[in-house]
Amino acid sequence: MVTPAKLEQGSREWFEMVGTVVCRALNRAAPRDVVDWTLVERYADGRxxxxxxxxxxxxxxxxxxxTFRVGAGPDERGDATIEVTVAAARALNLLHSDDPRFDSAREDAVETGAMRVEGDLSPIATALVETHDYIVDRTA
Known part of the structure; x- marks a missing residue:
């Protein structure tokens, strides 16, 4: 079995990989409870x-x-919006979901303001959980 190449976090290729695997998970899920909904996630200090x-x-x-689009507008909002620093995203993208440090890293990011979440993520929460470890495995 060939191990997929690791991609640099924050690169266009990395965001394309993230978008592809999350959309695949979302489009495979049934029933379709959500008809129209948007999530915008951007790096607060992104390039x-x-x-x-x-x-x-x-x-x-x-x-x-x-569907997905790579890149976000500096002030763009969705039904849910996540704004996260590159460092906080990096810390989370290096930890598998079963790593005991994962929950505390996420809580620390929120408490320090390194990650802000507005809106309700529940429409895609299952897909995000389902794809997180794969994304970690592909992140360089």
């Missing part, structure tokens, strides 16, 4: 990307089908 976007990702569920 600029083309078209005025910064490092981040936008997930859209339209008519029950999930």
């Amino acid at each position: 600029p990307m083309p078209d005025g976007l910064i490092q981040g990702i936008r997930f859209d569920i339209r008519d029950g089908r999930a």
Whole structure:
């Protein structure tokens, strides 16, 4: 079995991998409780990307089908919005979900303001949990 290559966190290729695996999980899920919903996640201190976007990702569920776009607007909002520092994202993307340090790293990021979550993530929470460890395994 070939091990997939690791990708640099925050690179376009890494965000494309994240978008692909999360959308695959979302589109495989049934029943489709959510018809129209958007998540915007961006690095609070991220680098600029083309078209005025910064490092981040936008997930859209339209008519029950999930898609993504690499990059997020600096002030773009969704039904849920996550703003996270590169360092906090890095800390979380290096820990598997069963690592005892994972929950405390996430709680610390929220308590210190390194990660802010607005809105309700429950429409895609299962897909995020389901894909987290795969993303960790692909993160360089």
